[in-house]
Amino acid sequence: MSDHLRIAGVVKESIVDGPGIRFVVFAQGCPHHCPGCHNPASHDFKGGQLVAIDSIIDEMNKNPLLHGITLSGGEPFEQAQAFAELARRAQAVGYHVMTYTGYSYESLIDKKQPQQLLEHTDLLVDGRFEVAQKSLRLKFRGSQNQRIIDMNKSRRENRLVLSEIG
Ligand code: SF4
Secondary structure, eight states: OOSEEEEEEEEEEESSSSSSSEEEEEESOOSOOOTTOSOGGGOOTTOSEEEEHHHHHHHHHTOTTOOEEEEESSOGGGGHHHHHHHHHHHHHTTOEEEEEOSSOHHHHHHOSSOOHHHHTOSEEEESOOOGGGBOTTSSSOSBTTOEEEEHHHHHHHTSOOBOSOO
């Protein structure tokens, strides 16, 4: 289990990357290359910087107003083990975890790899950004094909359950 993440950066306080006030971590490295991507500087797997998971948790603990953490990109599932560890530690101290991915929920469920990052995610926003389906009216997502999935209900009901916040 890696104790470091390769990240493009962080935003220490955001109200636009999920419900409540959130700490946002942008993964560095993305294989999807969606036309119109909001963050093309995050695509290079060798770019960004390496940071210790400890240092992110320490930084979050300085802000008593935080409700949760958002894992964005880049593609967090390309560093699934390390982001799962960050998500696990954040949830352990009461933070809500929202994870963005360019993969579909179904393809992540089908993968034969460990599912810890999904297991430690409360809300999952899935799917590539599709510029033809872009809408500025959508909450917490850029294009209409993307879904906000309630992972806790999905686990309980053993089926995909969309969140009501979207
Ligand atoms: S998945 Fe996200 S970060 Fe990656 S190319 Fe698409 S919009 Fe950009």
